[in-house]
Amino acid sequence: GKSARHTRENLSFSEIPHTLDARHHLPKEYSANVLLRWGDPLVASAGSFNPATLTASEQEKRFGYNNDFIGYMPLDDKAGPGEGEHHCRSRNSARGLLCVNHEYTQPHLMFSGYNDKYSATRGVSAEHVAVEQAACGHTVVEIEQTADGWQPVLSSPYNRRISLNTPMHIVGPAAGDRRLQTAADSSGTRVFGTVGNCAGGKTPWGTVLIAEEGFGGAFQGDPDNIADPVESLNHHAFGIAPDNRNWGDHDRRFDIGVEPHEPNRFGWMVEYDPYDPDSTPRKLTSLGRFEHEGFTLVSKPGQPIVAYGGDDDEHQFVYRYVSSDIYKPDDFSHNRDLLIDGTLYAARFDEGGSGRWLPLLFGQGPLTRENGFRNQADVLIDARRAAALLGATPMDRPEDVETNSVNDCTYVMLTKNKKRDSDEIDAANPRARNATGHVLEIVPPGQYGRRDHTSDTFKWNTFLLGGNPNAENPNERGAYGQQLPGAISANGWFANPDNVAFDPRGNMWIATDGCEGFGFHDGLWAMATDGELRAAPKHFFGCPQGAEACGPEFTPDGKTLFVAVQHPADGGGSTFDRPLHRWPDNDPALPPRPAVLAIRRRNGNEIGS
Ligand code: FEO
Numbered sequence: 001g002k003s004a005r006h007t008r009e010n011l012s013f014s015e016i017p018h019t020l021d022a023r024h025h026l027p028k029e030y031s032a033n034v035l036l037r038w039g040d041p042l043v044a045s046a047g048s049f050n051p052a053t054l055t056a057s058e059q060e061k062r063f064g065y066n067n068d069f070i071g072y073m074p075l076d077d078k079a080g081p082g083e084g085e086h087h088c089r090s091r092n093s094a095r096g097l098l099c100v101n102h103e104y105t106q107p108h109l110m111f112s113g114y115n116d117k118y119s120a121t122r123g124v125s126a127e128h129v130a131v132e133q134a135a136c137g138h139t140v141v142e143i144e145q146t147a148d149g150w151q152p153v154l155s156s157p158y159n160r161r162i163s164l165n166t167p168m169h170i171v172g173p174a175a176g177d178r179r180l181q182t183a184a185d186s187s188g189t190r191v192f193g194t195v196g197n198c199a200g201g202k203t204p205w206g207t208v209l210i211a212e213e214g215f216g217g218a219f220q221g222d223p224d225n226i227a228d229p230v231e232s233l234n235h236h237a238f239g240i241a242p243d244n245r246n247w248g249d250h251d252r253r254f255d256i257g258v259e260p261h262e263p264n265r266f267g268w269m270v271e272y273d274p275y276d277p278d279s280t281p282r283k284l285t286s287l288g289r290f291e292h293e294g295f296t297l298v299s300k301p302g303q304p305i306v307a308y309g310g311d312d313d314e315h316q317f318v319y320r321y322v323s324s325d326i327y328k329p330d331d332f333s334h335n336r337d338l339l340i341d342g343t344l345y346a347a348r349f350d351e352g353g354s355g356r357w358l359p360l361l362f363g364q365g366p367l368t369r370e371n372g373f374r375n376q377a378d379v380l381i382d383a384r385r386a387a388a389l390l391g392a393t394p395m396d397r398p399e400d401v402e403t404n405s406v407n408d409c410t411y412v413m414l415t416k417n418k419k420r421d422s423d424e425i426d427a428a429n430p431r432a433r434n435a436t437g438h439v440l441e442i443v444p445p446g447q448y449g450r451r452d453h454t455s456d457t458f459k460w461n462t463f464l465l466g467g468n469p470n471a472e473n474p475n476e477r478g479a480y481g482q483q484l485p486g487a488i489s490a491n492g493w494f495a496n497p498d499n500v501a502f503d504p505r506g507n508m509w510i511a512t513d514g515c516e517g518f519g520f521h522d523g524l525w526a527m528a529t530d531g532e533l534r535a536a537p538k539h540f541f542g543c544p545q546g547a548e549a550c551g552p553e554f555t556p557d558g559k560t561l562f563v564a565v566q567h568p569a570d571g572g573g574s575t576f577d578r579p580l581h582r583w584p585d586n587d588p589a590l591p592p593r594p595a596v597l598a599i600r601r602r603n604g605n606e607i608g609s
């Protein structure tokens with residue numbers, strides 16, 4: 001609370017150095033166990049893992065590739081599958097479901113015989129495409145804390161893979177629109193699978209949100225050959241191009257020349273119930289269509305649900321959703337529809353630290369037929385175009401947007417934007433060719449810890465600028481901990497914030513994606529958000545070379561921290577035959593493998609306290 005404002009003691013761990021090698025790094029008072037790696041079985045019947053003979057049906061029984069978002073969902077020991085109403089009230093920190101995104105596949109790191117990135121995405125076989133499609137998506141796996149640390153429970157009825165083969169519903173204002181209809185689904189309401197699953201979020205009613213980010217790369221074809229100019233522009237906006245990976249050769253719906261509407265069925269947020277292994281995930285059109293990093297919730301009894309998210313592309317926008325109905329903590333079935341009906345807004349960050357949320361509503365302002373919008377479905381399918389017309393502020397690649405429940409402020413990770421010209425800088429994106437990224441703090445009106453996230457106006461400020469505080473180039477020069485000069489060590493700075501989490505005390509934990517460009521590993525940096533050490537980071541975790549840090553997720557008691565290490569040994573054209581290293585197994589028979597670590601303090605106390 002307020003009285004325990006953050007002092008140096010709140011983050012008492014031994015800071016680790018900036019390094020770059022084949023290992024992961026933690027403060028000496030901490031240890032990590034490798035909880036789940038690509039290919040690890042999720043059912044007892046799956047045999048040992050051999051990437052050389054892996055089939056799609058085998059992969060569907062195993063942990064997928066490139067782990068990203070992690071959601072820990074507690075299990076109530078007295079309830080079973082399908083009883084999410086009971087589980088979601090639990091704060092069990094010793095047994096739960098780990099819900100993990102698998103963002104994308106990299107065959108040159110997964111399989112022998114791919115010598116470079118280009119050949120890895122062209123000319124592969126139908127069976128190979130099927131394996132990759134099964135390695136994408138999401139995993140639900142029960143985990144429990146044992147004498148040997150956290151372990152997966154292979155006999156669990158909850159264990160499940162979601163892949164590009166999983167049937168899903170499309171719900172909300174755009175469901176059924178003609179632009180979502182395909183030859184295989186004339187209703188425009190049913191789609192197979194999800195892809196580009198980057199970050200995500202959790203709801204207090206026991207569901208998980210999965211973001212569809214870089215989905216354009218899954219589609220091949222030339223948008224210039226699409227007759228409808230709206231659709232042609234739309235496909236260009238998501239990077240669909242003739243030389244993308246060739247899934248469309250084998251799975252025809254990924255060729256836009258064959259199925260020009262299929263890309264419109266991706267780029268949404270997906271909500272599903274991990275407590276019910278038979279539940280059908282649903283794509284939420286109410287949250288708009290773009291390159292979703294994730295959406296995170298602010299849930300206050302008796303008030304609308306507010307959700308914040310980012311569109312991770314250069315010059316794209318920060319979004320907010322406000323539900324039409326209110327959140328009722330005791331009405332489980334009522335809450336399950338709160339993300340279907342509501343209003344989506346895009347952020348305008350004005351000079352002087354004020355800002356406004358601009359509603360994406362058909363018929364209001366420029367969102368009319370004259371500008372090519374037929375209805376609300378068009379506004380949501382082409383949310384980027386709608387937000388730009390409304391005058392929202394184009395940002396430096398918005399990644400996670402998440403609220404600190406202690407001070408009730410919302411933080412926006414802006415990872416970088418090398419495309420921002422010097423005549424395009426503004427108060428909220430102050431650096432041309434932004435190579436190091438920055439973090440903004442959104443302060444809704446109201447008191448510390450009790451703010452009104454439904455207000456259409458807000459205050460904002462620059463929380464930190466990424467980069468070396470001593471960099472000669474002002475566009476790469478970091479700024480941290482302004483209240484206490486010298487508060488950070490030479491290892492305290494970082495670049496390219498991506499994912500963020502808050503511990504139970506309200507400390508911010510930032511995961512990075514890009515620090516190797518500055519000579520050291522990606523990892524985690526922790527810092528207070530208030531008090532004299534506000535925005536003064538300390539370096540907590542370092543990835544093995546080639547990897548980015550994803551996930552970070554605490555158990556409710558703050559005593560375990562899960563981290564997803566994504567694409568270890570990536571870079572330099574590394575292959576199965578000639579990798580930088582083979583983390584975490586260091587077994588010559590196995591490739592490097594993305595893996596989730598469970599981090600604990602050796603004395604069992606709260607992480608970072
Ligand atoms: Fe998949 Fe925005 O990182």
Ligand code: CA
Pocket residue numbers: 068103548566
């Ligand atoms: Ca990533």
Ligand code: CA
Pocket residue numbers: 198199293399498499
């Ligand atoms: Ca990310």
Ligand code: CA
Pocket residue numbers: 399415498513
């Ligand atoms: Ca990223």
